[in-house]
Amino acid sequence: MTEWTILGAGALGCVIAGQLHQKGERVGFMLSERHRGHFHPNLDLITLSGRHQLIQSQPRFPEHARKVECLMVFTKAYHVLGALKELQHLPKSTPIILFNNGMGLTEQVKELMPDNPLLVGVCSHGAMKEQDWLVRHTGKGETWLGALNEAGKEWAHLLKPLAAALGHCEWSDDIALHQRRKLAVNAIINPLTAYNNISNGQLIEPRFNDVLEQLTDEVYQVIARIDGSDAEPKDALRRRLHQVIEETSINHSSMQQDLANSRKTEIDYITGFILKHADGIPVPVSQQLYDEIKRCEA
Numbered sequence: 001m002t003e004w005t006i007l008g009a010g011a012l013g014c015v016i017a018g019q020l021h022q023k024g025e026r027v028g029f030m031l032s033e034r035h036r037g038h039f040h041p042n043l044d045l046i047t048l049s050g051r052h053q054l055i056q057s058q059p060r061f062p063e064h065a066r067k068v069e070c071l072m073v074f075t076k077a078y079h080v081l082g083a084l085k086e087l088q089h090l091p092k093s094t095p096i097i098l099f100n101n102g103m104g105l106t107e108q109v110k111e112l113m114p115d116n117p118l119l120v121g122v123c124s125h126g127a128m129k130e131q132d133w134l135v136r137h138t139g140k141g142e143t144w145l146g147a148l149n150e151a152g153k154e155w156a157h158l159l160k161p162l163a164a165a166l167g168h169c170e171w172s173d174d175i176a177l178h179q180r181r182k183l184a185v186n187a188i189i190n191p192l193t194a195y196n197n198i199s200n201g202q203l204i205e206p207r208f209n210d211v212l213e214q215l216t217d218e219v220y221q222v223i224a225r226i227d228g229s230d231a232e233p234k235d236a237l238r239r240r241l242h243q244v245i246e247e248t249s250i251n252h253s254s255m256q257q258d259l260a261n262s263r264k265t266e267i268d269y270i271t272g273f274i275l276k277h278a279d280g281i282p283v284p285v286s287q288q289l290y291d292e293i294k295r296c297e298a
Contacts, residue, residue, distance in 0.1 A: 002161070005030050005060055005068045007083055010254075011127035012099065013074030014135040018045035019165040021055045028058035030068070030087075036061060046136040065089040070158070071096045072121070077269040080105055084112055095155045097121045097145070101186060101254065102269025103179055104276075106148055117155050118148035122178040125166065126248050139247040142168050146175025177230055184223045184237055185244050187270050188215050190255035191289035194267075195296075197260060201249025204242070211285060216241060218283040222274050225281070259296055267293045 003026040006013045017027045043055040060068070065087040075083050077100045084096070095117040098109065110118060126139030143166050147153040156171050163169035172178055189200055192208065192215065203212060216238060224231035258265040271290045274283060 001026060002158075003028055003058070003069045005071050006057075006074060007071055008074030008076070008079075008100075009133075010074055011129040011135055012123060012125065013072070014043055014129065014133075015045065015125055015127040015137045016072070016074075016099075016123070016166065017057060018043060018053065018055045018135070018137070020161070021057070022053065023161070023165045025161055025165065026058070027055070028060045028068075030060045030062070030065075030071070042133070044134045046130075046134070048137050048140070062086045063089065066091060068094050070094065072099060073097065074099050076100070076264075077102045077105060077266045078264060081108055081112060084109070090116070092116055095119060095152065095158070097158075098148075099123060100269075101183075101266050103176075103183055103273045104269050106176075110148060114149075115151070117151035119145055119152045119155060119158075120148055120175045120179065121145050122175065122182050123166070124182065124244070126251065128251050138251060140167055142170075144170055144172045144175060144178040146172040146178070148175075174230070177227060180223050180226060181232065181237075181240070183270060183273060184219050185241050186253075187219045187274050187286070188212070188241055189244065190253045190265075191215075191267065191271050191286075191293060193253045194255040194259045194265065195289055195292055197256065199249065199256075200245050200251050200253060203245050215285045215289075218281070218286050219274055221281050222278050222283065225279075226277060255293070259293065264297060265293060267297075 004020055005028045006017045007030040009029050021027045045053045045055050066089040068090055080100055092115040097119045099121040122144045124141030128136045128138050130136055159169050159171055193200055220234050220237050255265045271286050274286050
């Protein structure tokens with residue numbers, strides 16, 4: 001049985017760790033220096049039914065990288081490369097699955113880890129971190145897995161335990177398509193909630209009707225042009241957007257949380273991706289939100 005090592009103990013990483021553990025899978029956390037010397041508690045997972053479950057996991061630090069059998073990366077996008085560079089002893093045979101938000105990292109990861117099997121995971125489960133090591137699973141979603149390099153294709157068998165734990169996991173030969181569809185929703189919800197300092201559910205208030213529609217139109221046009229013949233109808237994006245807003249109504253987006261706590265956001269990998277690929281498509285709302293959030297970060 002493969003041990004799953006989680007790099008990035010945020011809300012989603014903890015929920016997936018908890019789901020895997022409940023199915024009898026071995027789970028460990030690759031911890032940062034700030035956790036060294038501290039007591040490593042059990043993860044307290046609040047399930048969809050509201051029950052508390054204590055999840056035992058194996059703590060790991062970079063010097064233990066040679067023991068990692070499968071690495072799942074959930075760190076902030078801007079931390080991914082630095083975190084991987086610290087794992088100098090990671091075996092070249094160890095598969096790495098990137099679950100980070102946004103897009104724009106894959107080529108850099110392929111250059112940094114050319115020999116490892118590389119995969120991308122796209123997951124829409126709802127998760128909320130209430131405090132350190134206390135995480136709430138707020139909604140079921142889909143999970144997609146795809147390869148970034150030839151070696152990654154040899155690890156499609158990871159689908160079976162992931163599907164058993166998460167309820168859904170399928171393979172995609174075009175994982176970037178699923179990344180862009182998730183990014184489209186994030187590029188609407190994240191900057192709007194961050195700039196206005198609101199929960200996800202507040203976006204359905206009438207005062208946001210116009211900006212939500214305009215931003216949705218901007219994001220859709222950019223993503224649809226990239227997707228080409230695989231582009232989804234705009235109404236499909238609207239339905240997905242409103243479904244996510246409803247299912248995560250009590251949640252605060254990661255970008256809102258980062259900005260509210262004076263942390264760097266992932267705006268460059270989300271809205272920045274839209275701006276980079278606009279290529280003549282007018283995106284004034286996206287640009288204004290990007291500029292304002294970058295200003296607030298400074």
